[in-house]
Amino acid sequence: MEVDLKADAAKKASRILAILDENIKNEALKNMALKLVENKREILEANEKDVSIAKAKGVKESLIDRLKLNEKRIEGMANGLREIAMLPDPVGNIEEMWKRPNGLQIGKMRCPIGVIGIIYESRPNVTADAAGLCLKSGNAVILKGGSDAINSNIAIVKVISSAAEECGIPKGAIQLIENTDREEVNRMMKLNGKIDLIIPRGGANLIQNVIQNSTVPVIETGVGNCHVFVDSDADLEKAINIIVNAKTQRPGVCNAIETVLIHKDLAEDFLPVMVDKLASLGVEIRGCNMTKSICPNVKEATEDDWKTEYLDLILAVKVVESIDEAIDHIAKYSSGHSESIITENYTNAMKFLKAVDSAAVYVNASTRFTDGGEFGFGAEIGISTQKMHARGPMGLKELTTYKYVILGNGQIRE
Amino acid sequence: MEVDLKADAAKKASRILAILDENIKNEALKNMALKLVENKREILEANEKDVSIAKAKGVKESLIDRLKLNEKRIEGMANGLREIAMLPDPVGNIEEMWKRPNGLQIGKMRCPIGVIGIIYESRPNVTADAAGLCLKSGNAVILKGGSDAINSNIAIVKVISSAAEECGIPKGAIQLIENTDREEVNRMMKLNGKIDLIIPRGGANLIQNVIQNSTVPVIETGVGNCHVFVDSDADLEKAINIIVNAKTQRPGVCNAIETVLIHKDLAEDFLPVMVDKLASLGVEIRGCNMTKSICPNVKEATEDDWKTEYLDLILAVKVVESIDEAIDHIAKYSSGHSESIITENYTNAMKFLKAVDSAAVYVNASTRFTDGGEFGFGAEIGISTQKMHARGPMGLKELTTYKYVILGNGQIRE
Missing domain, CATH: 3.40.605.10 (Aldehyde Dehydrogenase; Chain A, domain 1)
Known part of the structure; x- marks a missing residue:
């Protein structure tokens, strides 16, 4: 042949x-x-x-x-x-x-x-x-x-x-x-x-x-079901900028985010601001029950939403009890590409870096940087989502x- | 299940x-x-x-x-x-x-x-x-x-x-x-x-x-069809010591050698000494035509001998025209484990290191060192013979x- x-x-x-x-x-x-x-x-x-x-x-x-x-x-x-x-x-x-x-x-x-x-x-x-x-x-x-x-x-x-x-x-x-x-x-x-x-x-x-x-x-290579976790100690301005960037700057690529996890302590303050901002940019939000109770106009998320790489202007949102629940959610649903924690808390930042098992784990930055050029490698042949x-x-x-x-x-x- | x-x-x-x-x-x-x-x-x-x-x-x-x-x-x-x-x-x-x-x-x-x-x-x-x-x-x-x-x-x-x-x-x-x-x-x-x-x-x-x-x-892991190449500029004492060690110190392991390649320029001087020494240690030699013409008592090697990991007191021997023929032979028959060149010639040593594509490539040392302990890693789970x-x-x-x-x-x- x-x-x-x-x-x-x-x-x-x-x-x-x-x-x-x-x-x-x-x-x-x-x-x-x-x-x-x-x-x-x-x-x-x-x-x-x-x-x-x-x-x-x-x-x-x-x-x-x-x-x-x-x-x-x-x-x-x-x-x-x-x-x-x-x-x-x-x-x-x-x-x-x-x-x-x-x-x-x-x-x-x-x-x-x-x-x-x-x-x-x-x-x-x-x-x-x-x-x-x-x-x-x-x-x-x-x-x-x-x-x-x-x-x-x-x-x-x-x-x-x-x-x-x-x-x-x-x-x-x-x-x-x-x-x-x-x-x-x-x-x-x-x-x-x-x-x-x-x-x-x-x-x-x-x-x-x-x-x-x-x-x-x-x-x-390739599949990116990426997450941002907004911790209870997050700087909300950083959080909103990073989420908007990671979701909307180029939604069709693998390092764009698909789910935002939000610590319950700041859900009431942060969620309405985030949802308004994203809606103004044409993003459809699909939220958990808690998200819906705070922002009644968002669509309801199903189990499938946590698994999906939308590659589109759609974002799943879930309120979590703790950083541990966020880490567990990522372990269960992530494709192992890129995840970011937004926090001012040093210990939580270190914990997230250590416990999250994805190819790129960020503190206070957009997942959109997972890219050969952005990492300083020059061109890339692809983004590996496996471990070997x-x-x-x-x-x-x-x-x-x-x-x-x-x-x-x-x-x-x- | x-x-x-x-x-x-x-x-x-x-x-x-x-x-x-x-x-x-x-x-x-x-x-x-x-x-x-x-x-x-x-x-x-x-x-x-x-x-x-x-x-x-x-x-x-x-x-x-x-x-x-x-x-x-x-x-x-x-x-x-x-x-x-x-x-x-x-x-x-x-x-x-x-x-x-x-x-x-x-x-x-x-x-x-x-x-x-x-x-x-x-x-x-x-x-x-x-x-x-x-x-x-x-x-x-x-x-x-x-x-x-x-x-x-x-x-x-x-x-x-x-x-x-x-x-x-x-x-x-x-x-x-x-x-x-x-x-x-x-x-x-x-x-x-x-x-x-x-x-x-x-x-x-x-x-x-x-x-x-x-x-x-x-x-x-594991399979080791390993070679020693004795270059025209080899120190013959180092060569004999390394060949004896790599073949007989523990013949049943993957980093023992199976074939010796000898540059034609020193075949007449070196082969009889090597064959005598190995025979005295109970090693059976299987040689190419040139080897047989110099040492008529050795058995004749067949194509299969170049491919075989004997894991036993048997050694295949081939006389080659040049370092290039040695490198070609290794590329064709090696399992990619360990190979060694015996030479005092700097340029040939560097050429061998660069051109031979095996997990461990030696100059003037026994292949028996390919081992986690000998490399300084402590224990090992195995010896990889692949490239990824x-x-x-x-x-x-x-x-x-x-x-x-x-x-x-x-x-x-x-």
């Missing part, structure tokens, strides 16, 4: 990539950016084909918007690659080194993972982003995009892979699975030994399908692993 | 364990050690039952030796727990912290993984080891041992879990699956959301079965993950 052949080529390329000079990788990234812009007409033509097929199939407008490219979006892809070229290369960095009593020097050296498979949906800009991040971190990449974007993806990969090869990147470093047959992706998920890691990017169904079926290790390997925003370092390097002078074990 | 109920209890316990005071965990470990010794009669009786059942089934002697406990082995288990109590606790450690331009302080805090499943074979000492390491790192553990050791494991877990609970460890922190039905382990491997990680410990079949069937993340999350010896730190903790003062995203 296509994926077997491409995985073999990728494995071969990955050995060369792993020891490639940083400057070659950076020159390749800059050339990829240049060639994307130079070949924009060809890419836009391919994209038009995808868009008209999608329209004919009756795909809904929001998905067509994600699929559609224009000059500005191609410039955006090119700029993304230029930014990746400017980030420091983690490969070869020895992060720690220690001496053993027998004189062995043991260090941990960052190295590429090897071959990374990316399974994603209709946004063709993921193609260039993912290829750039994998290349810079010394990994070969096998891209499996959505069938809706197949013509766009073929055009993009043709341009960027040949631009990379012009600069000395081995063939097989950047490849796309062109066959849109389901069997290819099923096969891809079973290629242990040829593919080292699969990162699914897209909706919950796509991610669950990969988790359930892949025998290759998977990093789970990497948690939270995954930048270049998270696309590497390490090996132990041990410097001896003849040591043998007694 | 039993495993569902126990996984629920483990998840509950894991939330308490995650924030437990280090002293409570250490007192519990010391009490577990004490009670193992105090209850040794009961444990030995249960073990005798297992041994006599195994004998009646005709299980072979070497496996019965692994299964069999005696006072000294129980003392060994107890001492192992006491050593774990003395190791530093990684949980809560903030490894790095940085400030962003907006004033956010972002840190990486070590935290437990949650619930860890250990699937292992007949050695009952794994039961106490794994329970101790998981407890110290703040994880709940679900143990699934081999059916041959079921009575021993029940007795051990009864003693150590009640000893732990006496010291304030929550019920559910240490549990054994007592039902030896295959369905339990199949179910265990599908409990995503309840079990966070599965570590298989045992032979290649057990490990492959877990990798193929688990939807829960798995860390692959942890590579090489896995100590307490490798049984944790991290979360980002972010300290703000009202920051919102623009």
Whole structure:
């Protein structure tokens, strides 16, 4: 099958990539950016084909918007690659080194993972982003995009892979699975030994399908059922600003909040102010019984509301007895992405940081900062919501692993 | 099923364990050690039952030796727990912290993984080891041992879990699956959301079965097809000492070597010396054509020999043209465990460290040092031969993950 052949080529390329000079990788990234812009007409033509097929199939407008490219979006892809070229290369960095009593020097050296498979949906800009991040971190990449974007993806990969090869990147470093047959992706998920890691990017169904079926290790990304807890000692101005920001600044993304938990001691003072403010911004509130008794106009929340990632201008609100009830609620319903406590109480802040088990736990800040750029990593390949390997925003370092390097002078074990 | 109920209890316990005071965990470990010794009669009786059942089934002697406990082995288990109590606790450690331009302080805090499943074979000492390491790192553990050791494991877990609970460890922190039905382990491997990680410990079949069937993340451990490459500039005394040590000091373990690669320039001088020395220690040599032409008495190696983890006094030997051929051979046949170059040439040493993609890469030292104790980690739960999350010896730190903790003062995203 296509994926077997491409995985073999990728494995071969990955050995060369792993020891490639940083400057070659950076020159390749800059050339990829240049060639994307130079070949924009060809890419836009391919994209038009995808868009008209999608329209004919009756795909809904929001998905067509994600699929559609224009000059500005191609410039955006090119700029993304230029930014990746400017980030420091983690490969070869020895992060720690220690001496053993027998004189062995043991260090941990960052190295590429090897071959990374990316399974994603209709946004063709993921193609260039993912290829750039994998290349810079010394990994070969096998891209499996959505069938809706197949013509766009073929055009993009043709341009960027040949631009990379012009600069000395081995063939097989950047490849796309062109066959849109389901069997290819099923096969891809079973290629242990040829593919080292699969990162699914897209909706919950796509991610669950990969988790359930892949025998290759998977990093789970994306779903964010995020919470803000307003503690009894909260600064109410900070609280309202953070809640408004985390809910409304960009409601469709995974680090936006979906539920606010409010300590009962300030519910009567705070809730009416918060509800009015959010209502004025077009947010629908769904509240617990206590919330409803204070603000009778809000809708009633059901069990489902505590579980839902709305990705929309809807907010669930619950009044809690204590910080412990807030922590329990988060443990029960959170997807492990981002949570924030608003408090002026030092002990409660420390307790929340320690007890809440999510990728990013905040005190007095908006959850919207859970992002590779905002954390200072530069670009990111996704936000991990699982616990193995990497948690939270995954930048270049998270696309590497390490090996132990041990410097001896003849040591043998007694 | 039993495993569902126990996984629920483990998840509950894991939330308490995650924030437990280090002293409570250490007192519990010391009490577990004490009670193992105090209850040794009961444990030995249960073990005798297992041994006599195994004998009646005709299980072979070497496996019965692994299964069999005696006072000294129980003392060994107890001492192992006491050593774990003395190791530093990684949980809560903030490894790095940085400030962003907006004033956010972002840190990486070590935290437990949650619930860890250990699937292992007949050695009952794994039961106490794994329970101790998981407890110290703040994880709940679900143990699934081999059916041959079921009575021993029940007795051990009864003693150590009640000893732990006496010291304030929550019920559910240490549990054994007592039902030896295959369905339990199949179910265990599908409990995503309840079990966070599965570590298989045992032979290649057990490990492959877990990798193929688990939807829960798995860390692959153990198989070691390790190499020594004797470069053209090798110090021959170091080379012979290291090869003898790595092959014969304990041939049955995963960090022993299975193949020696020898640069052609010193094959004629070095091979006869090496072969004589190893033969005098009872090692059977299987050589390539060139090896045979220099030492006609050695057996001929086949393709299978390059792939085999002998775990025995057998060594495959191949003469290579160059360091590049050695690196290619290792890339093709190694299981990614440990490899060593013997050389006085600086550039070749650095090249080998960079290009060889195994968990531990040595210059001028025996591969037998790939071990948690030898690396300075204290005890280890296994040696990872995969690339995600942890590579090489896995100590307490490798049984944790991290979360980002972010300290703000009202920051919102623009």
